[in-house]
Amino acid sequence: MPIPTAAAPDHVAVSACLLDAEGKVLAADGADRPYYAASTIKLHVLLAALQAADTGVLDLDERVPATDTFTGADGALFTLGGDHLDSTHPADGDPVSIRELLTRMIDRSSNEATDHLIELIGLDAVGEAITELGLTSTRVERMIGDASALAAGATNETSAADLARTMRALVRTSCPPSAPTSSAQASSAQASSAPTSSAQASSAQASSAQASSAPTSNAPTSNANTSGAPIPHGGLAPHSGPSTHSDLAPEAGLSARSVDLARTALRAQQIPVIARALREGVPWGSKSGWVDGYRHDVAFLGDPDAADVRYLAVMTSGLDPEAADEEIARRVRALVADVAA
Incomplete structure (x- = not known):
């Protein structure tokens, strides 16, 4: 499907x-x-995850079991498949660091890594990062592949x-x-x-x-x-x-x-x-x-x-x-x- x-x-x-x-x-x-954002929402997930790491909410060195199955908006599990899977992603259950998930989400646009990170930090955290940056046309309302959220009208949008x-915001230093x-x-x-x-x-x-x-x-x-x-x-x-x-x-x-970390992942873009x-x-x-x-x-x-x-x-x-x-x-x-x- x-x-x-x-x-x-x-x-x-x-x-x-x-x-x-x-x-x-x-x-x-x-x-x-x-516009429908497609994988550009991964920048907003990256921003929220790095903010969580900076405040101690997320440990980038923590190793978690890799997965391609996630909890949808309706509370039921859904599994990514087909072209939405990254053939280089660690096998289901293999340990992977949160730092590697961040990199994979950006340099090869891994959907598994993206949904995994959203489960770890929550969509609310992504929304807060968007609001704090003052973005006016961006909404990240659902995980990739969540049919229940899509059916409920949730979408992911952004602007140029x-x-x-x-x-x-991701690559500038504190003293521009x-x-x-x-x-x-x-x-x-x-x-x-x-x-x-x-x-x-x-x-x-x-x-x-x-x-x-x-x-x-x-x-x-x-x-x-x-x-x-x-x-x-x-x-x-x-x-x-x-x-x-x-x-x-x-x-x-x-x-x-x-x-x-953000600069390194973005420079490694495949x-x-x-x-x-x-x-x-x-x-x-x-x-x-x-x-x-x-x-x-x-x-x-x-x-x-x-x-x-x-x-x-x-x-x-x-x-x-x-x-x-x-x-x-x-x-x-x-x-x-x-x-x-």
């Missing part, structure tokens, strides 16, 4: 968000639009803006760089044809009020296209208004140990999309996600400790995998031309 995911999208859409080292929006296109912000915008960032802005507005520096409170009534910029082009063909990037310009996702919003505050469009030698780490009709990726580009690091998220719906990958590559070339292949 197929593992439940989400209903197929009925239209084509592409959204993107690019942040600088301080979390300010450099460019955005439909960035707050929610929330993904970029979550990536930044304060150097001025680098020449690399300036090059990216020039590629989009307009200077970044100073209005980006406005507060998160004012930004949220304005963003709640503003239309998404990709609606006219993306939603009207139902042919399945790649969508043109439409000359994405740097964000010219107040940012909904300002660096003034709450931070994750992860320990140096947790940040190092299923990259954005990175395929980068020049050789550009540092990166990423987390992709896909199910039928949806394909997404989010990455940090550059050294997370440097002032010129950027965070790029691109989400797609209604495209086949090859067309989606090409559309994501086009966004890379349009938004970060200085590091694109």
